Amino acid sequence: MYDTLYPFDTSVRPVHEFIFMTQVIAMLRISLLFIGTPYFYVTIVCIACTQLQKVKHLLLQMKQKIPEPEKEMADSNELKEALRFQQSLNNIVRLHQQIISYVDTLEEFTCLLLGGVFFLVLLLQCTTAYAVANTSLDNINAFARAVYLYLLVTWVGCVYCGFGNLLSQEYESVGNAAFASDWVGTPVSYQKCISFMIAISNKGFNLTAAKFVPVSNSTLMNVNDKRVHVFIHVLADNERQG
Numbered sequence: 001m002y003d004t005l006y007p008f009d010t011s012v013r014p015v016h017e018f019i020f021m022t023q024v025i026a027m028l029r030i031s032l033l034f035i036g037t038p039y040f041y042v043t044i045v046c047i048a049c050t051q052l053q054k055v056k057h058l059l060l061q062m063k064q065k066i067p068e069p070e071k072e073m074a075d076s077n078e079l080k081e082a083l084r085f086q087q088s089l090n091n092i093v094r095l096h097q098q099i100i101s102y103v104d105t106l107e108e109f110t111c112l113l114l115g116g117v118f119f120l121v122l123l124l125q126c127t128t129a130y131a132v133a134n135t136s137l138d139n140i141n142a143f144a145r146a147v148y149l150y151l152l153v154t155w156v157g158c159v160y161c162g163f164g165n166l167l168s169q170e171y172e173s174v175g176n177a178a179f180a181s182d183w184v185g186t187p188v189s190y191q192k193c194i195s196f197m198i199a200i201s202n203k204g205f206n207l208t209a210a211k212f213v214p215v216s217n218s219t220l221m222n223v224n225d226k227r228v229h230v231f232i233h234v235l236a237d238n239e240r241q242g
Contacts, residue, residue: 001133017196024158035150037117038159044106045163051099052170056177058092063182086190093193094161096174100200103171107207115210118160124153133234157220164207164215 084131089166128150135143175198206214213219 037113038156041110041114044110044157044162047108048103048167049098049170051095051102052174054200055092055096055099055174058088058095059174059177060179062088062092089190089193093197096197096200103167103205107205111208111210112208114160114164114215115212117156117211118213118215121153121157121160122223122226124149124155126225126230128153129227129231130209130234133231157223161215161217161220165217168204168206168214168216171205172201175199 036146128146129144132143133148135146178194178197178201181194182190206216208214209219
């Protein structure tokens, strides 16, 4: 199925069938690693992003009439409006805290997973770049497989870093939405809730690969830079040797 080297004769039966089955199993495991795992990662990250967008939407929709605290609220409608506004703000803050807890758990859960996958992708990107540069167009099958693996690991790296960067942006944008909400002139208790959400968002958040590097677009660009250097270096060596 694949061109591989073995220290024994693989053309005899049942060795040939056994090797074929092991390659099929290996292909399925690699497909699960590079296709199933990214989709699972995208799903759990998108859950956090959609909830953060929900918080931003609720903050921007809070445009209520707040009575002045110095005046006695004789009108029961104004009192109900103030209580409803406070309850809405409390619900938003509570939802924001739940999302922060989910995001922190997400970081702890995916830390080692992203570490293993990310460094494997980095290694495979350099390896496949080397294979593409060293494979002759005369062997079209080997060249096509090298290009396919090169594009596959590049896509996986873009998925992990792209959605990790999206989560960081959504996390920080909650602070901007809180500042843009209708908080001016509200009582101090309302303003404390808003300032608390802004302070939490300003701290920022990044998914990390084994607590070593952030999973973001900047990291992806650094990886691509190293991969291009490997590719150019191999091409230069081939030209000198040729």
